[in-house]
Amino acid sequence: MMTCKEIAELLLDYLDGNLPKEYCDIICQHINLCGPCLHYVESYQLTVKISRELPRTPMPHALVERLQAAWKEIQEMETREEQH
Amino acid sequence: MTIANVRIPDGKPNGAELTPELVFLEHGPRVYNLARRMLGNDADAEDVTQDVLLQVVRKLDTFRGEANLSTWLHRVTVNAALAHRRKRATRELREIPDPLELFTENGYHSQSPKPWSATPDLLAQNKETTELIEKAITELPEIYRDVYVLSDVEGVPNAQIGEMLGLTLPAVKSRLHRGRLLMRNALAPHFEKAEA
Ligand SMILES: [Zn+2]
Numbered sequence: 001m002m003t004c005k006e007i008a009e010l011l012l013d014y015l016d017g018n019l020p021k022e023y024c025d026i027i028c029q030h031i032n033l034c035g036p037c038l039h040y041v042e043s044y045q046l047t048v049k050i051s052r053e054l055p056r057t058p059m060p061h062a063l064v065e066r067l068q069a070a071w072k073e074i075q076e077m078e079t080r081e082e083q084h
Numbered sequence: 085m086t087i088a089n090v091r092i093p094d095g096k097p098n099g100a101e102l103t104p105e106l107v108f109l110e111h112g113p114r115v116y117n118l119a120r121r122m123l124g125n126d127a128d129a130e131d132v133t134q135d136v137l138l139q140v141v142r143k144l145d146t147f148r149g150e151a152n153l154s155t156w157l158h159r160v161t162v163n164a165a166l167a168h169r170r171k172r173a174t175r176e177l178r179e180i181p182d183p184l185e186l187f188t189e190n191g192y193h194s195q196s197p198k199p200w201s202a203t204p205d206l207l208a209q210n211k212e213t214t215e216l217i218e219k220a221i222t223e224l225p226e227i228y229r230d231v232y233v234l235s236d237v238e239g240v241p242n243a244q245i246g247e248m249l250g251l252t253l254p255a256v257k258s259r260l261h262r263g264r265l266l267m268r269n270a271l272a273p274h275f276e277k278a279e280a
Pocket of ligand 1 (some may be wrong): 004
């Protein structure tokens with residue numbers, strides 16, 4: 001017998017398929033019979049999925065300009081050093 | 085010294101010509117977003133992004149031999165963000181929450197979880213929801229946040245995360261699991277279906 005909390009503690013390894021078969025069977029059985037755990041597992045998986053879907057925020061325009069200016073300065077410095 | 089345009093083995097058939105401009109435009113957002121999520125602050129993220137991208141374009145010619153550009157960018161960004169945090173020297177004072185406090189002493193759910201109304205593709209297109217998730221990430225304790233962002237947002241394999249953060253694989257997995265549970269708990273009140 002495993003408690004709901006013990007199931008929660010093992011979720012990462014369970015979902016990665018890294019647990020011995022006996023454990024998997026016990027967890028699988030528990031989830032089939034325990035509504036709260038079923039919803040808990042589903043929401044855990046959903047949390048992982050939506051994090052992977054998060055869009056990237058574009059770099060602020062000012063940062064892009066700062067970068068280009070800094071890069072130009074580095075290049076100019078290097079050219080000057082080469083001339084000396 | 086001039087910056088050589090190197091061919092990168094990035095999986096494209098012939099490799100791609102990598103110029104500083106290309107690094108800024110195509111890879112800048114990856115660096116910026118990782119720094120922003122690790123540091124939870126736009127100004128700090130901008131400083132770190134500038135440091136990292138200039139460091140990267142100056143070393144483009146040494147990049148040959150690295151298996152994968154995104155791995156390299158992740159590593160440089162993580163180092164820069166951690167260094168920035170140390171420099172800022174703000175210690176997190178808040179107590180690290182226990183993600184399993186939602187269980188009773190006997191191991192039952194103390195607040196019975198309900199099904200979520202949200203689907204992944206719907207979430208990604210909704211700005212309000214995106215902000216909600218970003219905020220939950222920012223509120224994770226740093227020790228869980230770094231691992232969570234690298235693994236579940238950026239998709240970096242656990243073994244590589246361990247190398248970047250100087251953690252054993254079991255430590256990475258344990259922190260990742262706790263980060264996920266805290267994220268789940270933070271999002272649940274927003275996403276659980278109202279009872280009919
Ligand atoms: Zn249960």
